[in-house]
Every structure is written in C-alpha cells, then in structure tokens.
Amino acid sequence: MDLARNRLRKARYLALELLLSRLHPIRPLKILFSDEDGAKHLIQKGFSLTRHQVAFGKFTRDSVQEFDLLVPLTIADIDRLNGMRDLIVNNPLPIPSDACVRLCDDKTMFYEFLAANGFGDVTPRTDGAFTIPYLLKKRIDDTGRNSHFILS
The missing domain is CATH 3.40.50 (Rossmann fold)
Structure with missing residues (x-):
C-alpha cells in the first residue's frame, strides 16, 4: 500500500x-x-x-x-x-x-573539521575499534569504488 x-x-x-x-x-x-x-x-x-x-x-x-x-x-x-x-x-x-x-573529499580532514566546529559529539568516532558489521572506505575515494562491507 x-x-x-x-x-x-x-x-x-x-x-x-x-x-x-x-x-x-x-x-x-x-x-x-x-x-x-x-x-x-x-x-x-x-x-x-x-x-x-x-x-x-x-x-x-x-x-x-x-x-x-x-x-x-x-x-x-x-x-x-x-x-x-x-x-x-x-x-x-x-x-x-x-x-x-x-575538505569534503578527505574523510579524516572532514571529521576533524566537524569536531573542531562543535559537531564532535554527533559525529561517530571509532578510535580504530570497529564493531561488525561496518563499512570500510578509503580515506579519499571516488563514488565509493573501494568501499567494502565487513560482515564477519
């Protein structure tokens, strides 16, 4: 419906x-x-x-x-x-x-910019520890070509 x-x-x-x-x-x-x-x-x-x-x-x-x-x-x-x-x-x-x-193309730089401008508490942090499942992306990439779902 x-x-x-x-x-x-x-x-x-x-x-x-x-x-x-x-x-x-x-x-x-x-x-x-x-x-x-x-x-x-x-x-x-x-x-x-x-x-x-x-x-x-x-x-x-x-x-x-x-x-x-x-x-x-x-x-x-x-x-x-x-x-x-x-x-x-x-x-x-x-x-x-x-x-x-x-700035927007570099995931790490973008996160640091958001955190420095008052959005750190609403931006997910991983500190290198990931819980499965997660999406693994290159720091700088084009249209997610090198993105991978990690399921196990």
Missing part, C-alpha cells in the same frame, strides 16, 4: 512540476552537465518533459560561456570550473571552492 501511495505522490508531484514549468514565464535554460555516461540517461529522462536544453560535455572556457547553467558531476569538473572562476561567477548553482572540495 505504501509503495502505491508513494508512486501516486511522485506522479502528482511530477505532473504539478511539469505544469508549473510550462506556465512559468522564465525562458528555458541551456544546461551543461559533466560528460558522465552513468548519469546521462537519468538526467535526460528527468528533463525530457521540460523545455530546458540539456547537453553533456567538457567544461572549457568556450563551452562555459554558451550555457546558462553548469552542473559538474565530478570533482575533476569542479576543479576545472574553479580554474575559470571569472566565467562562473553568475552560475545559478554555486560551485564549491577547491578548499571546500578537498
């Missing part, structure tokens, strides 16, 4: 958003996403009923100037956009700074 209710709720939400996008007076956006094969299908499907123009490609000084909205999907693309801050100052989606990306 909950699954059917959730599907109905999602369908209503999508129908309302589609209607609002058609009635909204703002012009359609030209949106450039990172050229990531794994995400293309879902992104295209999500925008298929809108008037927005979606493209996938590399972020270059030329391509960045042709689009209204830039959506980097990888750290490498965020780094590339940070190299042209002068061109992305008006991007509707804020692009995080290099320092912010490095």
Whole structure:
C-alpha cells in the first residue's frame, strides 16, 4: 500500500512540476552537465518533459560561456570550473571552492573539521575499534569504488 501511495505522490508531484514549468514565464535554460555516461540517461529522462536544453560535455572556457547553467558531476569538473572562476561567477548553482572540495573529499580532514566546529559529539568516532558489521572506505575515494562491507 505504501509503495502505491508513494508512486501516486511522485506522479502528482511530477505532473504539478511539469505544469508549473510550462506556465512559468522564465525562458528555458541551456544546461551543461559533466560528460558522465552513468548519469546521462537519468538526467535526460528527468528533463525530457521540460523545455530546458540539456547537453553533456567538457567544461572549457568556450563551452562555459554558451550555457546558462553548469552542473559538474565530478570533482575533476569542479576543479576545472574553479580554474575559470571569472566565467562562473553568475552560475545559478554555486560551485564549491577547491578548499571546500578537498575538505569534503578527505574523510579524516572532514571529521576533524566537524569536531573542531562543535559537531564532535554527533559525529561517530571509532578510535580504530570497529564493531561488525561496518563499512570500510578509503580515506579519499571516488563514488565509493573501494568501499567494502565487513560482515564477519
């Protein structure tokens, strides 16, 4: 019953958003996403009923100037956009700074930052002792490629 209710709720939400996008007076956006094969299908499907123009490609000084909205999907693309801050100052989606990306990408540094800024009591500490089951991750990794569930 909950699954059917959730599907109905999602369908209503999508129908309302589609209607609002058609009635909204703002012009359609030209949106450039990172050229990531794994995400293309879902992104295209999500925008298929809108008037927005979606493209996938590399972020270059030329391509960045042709689009209204830039959506980097990888750290490498965020780094590339940070190299042209002068061109992305008006991007509707804020692009995080290099320092912010490095902080969030390094699990140990991120934990230490949280603890130093008053979040240590709500951030799990292990002190090297793990209780099974747990998730083992590399300190710096890409999309959890090297993450492992330890069950015994």
